[in-house]
Amino acid sequence: MKSRILYTKPSITELEIRYATDAAANGWGDQCYDYIHRFEAAFKKHLNVEYAISTSSCTGALHLGMAALGIGQGDEVILADTNWIATVSPVVHLAAKPVFVDILADSWCIDPEKAEAAITSRTKAIIATHLYGNLCDMTRLLALGEKYGIPVIEDAAEAIGSVYHGKRAGSMGKFGAFSFHGTKTVTTGEGGMFVTNDPELFEKVLTLSNHGRARNQTKQFWPDAVGFKYKMSNVQAAMGCAQMERIEELMARKREILNFYRTELSNIEGIAINPEPQGMINGAWMPTLVFDAHTGITRERLQSEFKGENIDARVFFWPLSKLNMFSPVRENFNSWTIPERAINLPSYHDIESAEMIRVIQVVREQFSE
Numbered sequence: 001m002k003s004r005i006l007y008t009k010p011s012i013t014e015l016e017i018r019y020a021t022d023a024a025a026n027g028w029g030d031q032c033y034d035y036i037h038r039f040e041a042a043f044k045k046h047l048n049v050e051y052a053i054s055t056s057s058c059t060g061a062l063h064l065g066m067a068a069l070g071i072g073q074g075d076e077v078i079l080a081d082t083n084w085i086a087t088v089s090p091v092v093h094l095a096a097k098p099v100f101v102d103i104l105a106d107s108w109c110i111d112p113e114k115a116e117a118a119i120t121s122r123t124k125a126i127i128a129t130h131l132y133g134n135l136c137d138m139t140r141l142l143a144l145g146e147k148y149g150i151p152v153i154e155d156a157a158e159a160i161g162s163v164y165h166g167k168r169a170g171s172m173g174k175f176g177a178f179s180f181h182g183t184k185t186v187t188t189g190e191g192g193m194f195v196t197n198d199p200e201l202f203e204k205v206l207t208l209s210n211h212g213r214a215r216n217q218t219k220q221f222w223p224d225a226v227g228f229k230y231k232m233s234n235v236q237a238a239m240g241c242a243q244m245e246r247i248e249e250l251m252a253r254k255r256e257i258l259n260f261y262r263t264e265l266s267n268i269e270g271i272a273i274n275p276e277p278q279g280m281i282n283g284a285w286m287p288t289l290v291f292d293a294h295t296g297i298t299r300e301r302l303q304s305e306f307k308g309e310n311i312d313a314r315v316f317f318w319p320l321s322k323l324n325m326f327s328p329v330r331e332n333f334n335s336w337t338i339p340e341r342a343i344n345l346p347s348y349h350d351i352e353s354a355e356m357i358r359v360i361q362v363v364r365e366q367f368s369e
C-alpha cells in the first residue's frame with residue numbers, strides 16, 4: 001500500500017509549541033488574557049479592521065454576529081445553497097429562515113442576481129461565503145445591501161489570504177467570521193474570530209460574547225441580557241499568535257500548492273480549478289477541481305480512484321437544501337450539479353511535490369480511460 005496522503009494537516013512549529021507551553025505554564029491570573037489580546041491585535045492588523053473578538057469557533061462568531069443584528073423568529077437570511085452546515089446552523093438556532101440560492105458556475109460562490117431575486121420584506125441579512133478561498137462578487141453584494149438596507153455578512157472561514165481589490169476577505173461586510181479549526185489555513189485547534197468596523201455592533205457582540213455582561217457594567221456578576229459563551233482560551237490564542245507571526249509563510253504555501261496543481265493540470269481540457277480573476281488574490285484554502293459535464297467524470301469514480309491510491313480527496317459540499325432537515329431547492333442548478341463532478345485535493349502546508357504529483361497522476365488517468 002502506498003503511503004497515505006492526508007488532505008489537510010496544520011503546520012505546527014517550535015514557535016506554536018513554545019507559546020502554547022508558556023500560556024499553559026504562566027498564562028493565568030493577571031496574564032490570563034495576554035495571548036488573547038495579542039492574537040486579536042495581530043489579526044486586526046492583518047485584516048485592517050477596527051475590531052476583533054476571538055471566539056471558540058467560526059460558528060460561534062456567526063451566531064454572535066447574527067444575534068447582535070437582531071435576527072430572530074420570522075426573519076429570513078439569504079445564503080448560497082453551497083455551504084458548510086456551520087453557516088446555516090446559527091440562522092436555524094435563532095429561529096430565522098434560511099433562504100438558499102444558487103451559486104455562480106465559475107466562482108462557486110453566491111449568485112448576486114439570485115440573491116437579489118430572493119429578497120423580501122423579511123430579509124435581514126445576506127451571507128457571502130468565500131468558498132475554498134474563491135471570492136464572492138462583493139461589489140454587487142454590497143450594492144444590494146446598500147440598495148435594500150440589508151447587512152452583508154462575510155463567512156471568511158475559508159478565505160484567509162484572499163484579497164478583493166485590495167481588501168482582505170472578511171473586512172468588507174457588516175461583519176466577518178473566521179475559523180481556526182485544525183483544517184484551516186491558520187489554526188488554534190478549534191477557534192474563530194468575529195471582526196467588524198462598526199463600533200456599535202462590536203459593543204453588542206462583546207456583551208453577548210461575555211454572557212450578556214456589558215464591559216461598563218460595574219455591578220459584579222450582573223448580566224444585562226442572556227448572552228452566549230463562545231470564548232477562546234489563552235492557550236489556543238497562544239498558538240494563534242505563533243500562527244500570525246508565520247501568516248505570510250502559511251498563506252504563501254497555500255498559493256504555491258494551488259499554483260502547482262493549476263500548472264500541472266493546465267494542459268488538460270475540461271477541468272476548472274479555483275479561479276483568480278483580475279484584481280483578486282485567491283487564498284487557496286482548498287484546491288478544488290470541477291470537471292466539465294461532457295468528461296463524464298463523476299464524484300463517485302474520483303472518490304474510489306483516489307481511495308485506491310491511498311489519497312484523501314474530499315467531496316465538494318453537498319447543497320444544504322438537499323439535507324433532510326431542509327426542503328430541497330432543486331432549481332439551484334449549479335449547487336446541485338457541480339458537486340457530482342468535483343473533488344477537493346490535498347493541500348496541507350508540508351505536502352511534498354512527489355505527493356502532489358501522485359495526486360495529479362490520478363486526475364490524468366481519468367482522461368486516459
Ligand SMILES: *Cc1c(COP(=O)(O)O)cnc(C)c1O
Pocket residue numbers: 056057058059060083084086087129155157158178179180181191192
Ligand atoms: C470551517 C467552516 C466554518 C465553521 O468553522 P468552525 O470554526 O468549525 O465553526 C464555517 N463556514 C465555513 C465556510 C467553513 O469552511
